[in-house]
Structure formats: structure tokens, C-alpha cells
Amino acid sequence: MRTLVGLLVFVSFALAQEKSDYQVVQEFQVKYKAIQKATEAAATVQDCGSIAYSINELERENADYKKLLDKSLYPDGFEGKIQNARLQLRLTQDKLGVIEDQVNRIAELRAQVDLLSEQVSQLSGENSSLLKQIQKMSSDKSKATIDSLQGLISKLQAGIRQRDQLIFALVDSLFLQYDKDVASLKDVEKQSLVGKIEKGNVFTSIKKSIRDNVEFLDAASFTGKDVAEMAKQQRKFEVQWQGFGKKLAAIYATGKKGANEVAQIDTMLADWGRKTKGIFWHQLNLQFRDRGFAVKEFSSGNQFNDHIQEFIDGEITVAAKAKSDELYKRYVIFSDSVWRGDVKPGWLPLLVDRGELSDSQVQALDDKVDEWRKTVQPPQTIMYILIALVLGLIAWFAYKRMQKGKAAPPAASSATKS
């Protein structure tokens, strides 16, 4: 293993050595000239922030070639060139009346955008490979496969969730560079933001994320918990997009490419929402049906409310006619494993969050389940009567024994006399 690592280090070192020094110097100079040109043309604080970021990047990328550049970039040397670039930028900032802290903050956000873009594309690759594995394994129903499939599903779910978060963090970092309302941005600022959005592949990443999420829904059959989690994610994505979508739409004129992208994402998101909703209701129906409770099929919050109420009413009517242990057991299974076990903690909060059910409806359903309990539960008064009966019998036997004990001595004394 050590030898292999050593070999890899040697190979990568050898490969790194193969770059032409002339090329390194040329690339530095091309970037340096571009920075100089951008500094001359800078008109906003965002421009200055981007230039500050580019200078930092130029310094970072070439740190390993410092010695070569020091000798080659006569007479300034590497550090001299970087200092010159910073000095020129400072002069431009002074001319524009821009605050240094603001420029640094924008440069930091730019670096964050780059880092996030990199992470998003890395995660996208990992997620695609996981998705393929899941699709491949879904047809195999062996126990070992099901176990590892569940592991892969959880891993992919976490990966998709993380990527979604990164995308929105990226969009957030882009907008944070403009600390004012999008509508009040100048045309030049809008143009610059549009450039950054395109460079950051924002639309492509968001569309890819939605596509992956939809593909994931088709990839395998999921447990109720998975579906609940997926629905939660979809809702979160939708809410976040609603915020950014409006901002993005505001910076693109109608009919332009970006505006079409926003509209396209809206449509894709709606499709994803419909699909998630379909799977969500199907899976929630199964929570009852798979455990032998014939609740009429529902596909909305109101239907869910009505059909559950109707089902419990039916159970109550049957129980009211003739109470039995069987009916009580049936209630216990519904209450403990279905209602309190899964539906109430895992699904009801989602239904409320999605606006499908109100808090009062949830309370009414809970009350209905309680009403069912009262109907099927063996009455407590019978228990009291039984206890009283047992206690009465114990007292009666005790009294009888005492009576016997009092009657016994006279018989013994007459025997002594004779």
C-alpha cells in the first residue's frame, strides 16, 4: 500500500512537472492583463469585489510557481505584480468611492460561489452513480439486496438533500453580493448578476436537481418514512424556489433566455410536486390498507379527514352493537401501530405543513380515535363491581370464621366436666 501511495505521489509529481514553465508564465500574464483591463473598466462595487477575488485566485493558483514567476516577471516579480494589481484596484475603489470591507465581503462570497459550484457538481456525479445502482438493484428482491437498497436510498436521499441545500446557498451567495432589492438594481448590475448566474450554472443545477429528484421517485418503492421525507424535501425546495424564482424573474426581461428558464423550472417543479403528491397519497393510503383497515381511498386532505372519520364511525357503530375482545384488539392495533405509531408523528405534521389539513381537523381526528376507544374499551364500572364483589366475599368469609371461633369454647368446657 505504501509503495502504491509513493508511486502515485511520484507519478502526480512527474505529471505536475510536465507543464511548460513558459506556459505557466504566459497564463499568468494573460490573467494579469485581464485583471488590469477589468480594473480600468470597473464601475460598481460588485465589479471591484470580483476583481479582488480574481487577484486572490491568481495569487493562490500560482503560489507553487512563485520562484519561477519571480525570475520571469522582470522587474516586478510575482509578488510585485500581485501588489500592483491590488494597488490599481485600490485606486479604482477610491475613484468610485467604494468601501474596502464591502469589496472584501463580495470577494469572499465569490469564493464561496466557486466552492459551492464545485461541490454541487461533485455531488451530482455521486448522486447519479447512486441512482444508477438503485435502479439496477430495484428488480432484485432478495433480503440482502433489499437491505443494501435501503442503505443506498438513504445515502442518495441525503446526497440529494445536501446538493439542494448547496444550490440554494450558491444562489443566496450570488444575491448577497448585491445588498439591495433586485428591482432597484441598475442595468449594469443586473447584467453583471446575469453573468454570474450563468457562470455558476444556476439554472442547469436547479433543473438537474429537480430531474434527479423525479428520477429518484421512479427508482424504487419506498417506505412510508422515505416518502414522507421526500414530500418534505419537495416542499422545502418549492418554498426556497418561490423566493429565488421571483428574484431571478425580476432580473430577466420577459421573453429572454433567463425568463424562459425560470418558467421552465416552475413547470418542472409543478410536475415534481404532482408526482410527489401522487406517491405521497398512495403511500398514506397503504398505511391503513396494508394493516387491514378498509379506509376508503383518499387523495386530498379533506378526503383523508372525511374517510378516516367515516371509517371510525363505522367501527364505533359495530362496537356499540356488540362489544368483544376482538373489536378491542382491532382498536389497539389501529391506535398503537397505525395512528400513534406512524400517521400521527410522520404524516399529520406534513399534511398540516402542506395546507391539506388544519390543526382543528387534526384535533377532531384525534378525538374521533379517542371516541372509538371509549366505545370498545371494556367499561370500568364492571371492574369496580367485580372488585367490590371480591372484597365483599373476603369480608364475609372472615366474618364467618370469627363467628366459628366464638362458638367453639363452650363445647370444650362441657367435655372437661364429664
Next chain:
Amino acid sequence: MQYFFLVLFVVALAGCSGMLLKPAEFAWPVESVMTVDSKGMVQEDRYSMSFSVKPILLEETGDTMRMSRHTVRMIRDDRGYYFLTAAKFKNVYVLTADDGALKVATKILVKETGLDNPAFNQRPPYIQVLNEKDKPVLISRDGIHQGGR
């Protein structure tokens, strides 16, 4: 008086034998890439030198009619030798400064089929020759030290 003549003799002898200023370091940090003009001349701006590459072009390509298409690459090693090559060349030419001229000291065959896109790197005490994805070659005035052909 005897000592005075002795010192005078030593100084005169030193002047005649050619004084050596040692050590000396001539290495260019990075190669120069120069375009050949229609007269077969190249101009190096940083070190202010110009020379004709016509004889070398003739030898390598057999054509001096379309010289201005060529770009030659040159680097100087720490000992002061110049190394020159170009795309399609099979050799690297080692040159030394002479009286108003550059003299070919040696010719090093690097790739028999010709170099595609060569580049020099300064790797003291050697010069590294890169060519696309080929293994880098280490050369000096004396010839190839590693890789090549």
C-alpha cells in the same frame, strides 16, 4: 626591486592567459518563443539578442522559402549554452556565442519522427524538453541524460 619585477611578471602573465570570473550563472528562468521573420531572423526582446536561424531551418525542414511560418524556442542553461528547437525538428541544437555569431556546439537527436509541440524548462543542471504527452527528456550540452528518441 627584485620583488617589483616578480609582481610585474605575474600580473603580465595573468593578463595574457585570460582571466576567469568564476562562478558565473547564465540560466534563463524561462524559454523564449520567437517568430522567424521572412529573412530568417529571430529577435529576443528580454535579453536583446537577434540572430539568423536560416541554416538550422534549412537543415531540419529543407525549406527556407516559408520561414516566417516557424516559431523557434530557445533557452540558456546555467553554463551559458543556448538550446534551440522548434516544432517538426528532430534535434535540439546547442549553441555558443562566437564572434558576431552563434556556433552550433552540438546537435542532440531527441525524437526521430520530429517533435510535435516542444517546450524547454530550466531544470539545473539540465534542460528539460517537453513534447506533448511524451516522457520529458533531460539534456545538457553533452547529450541526453534521461528519456528521448
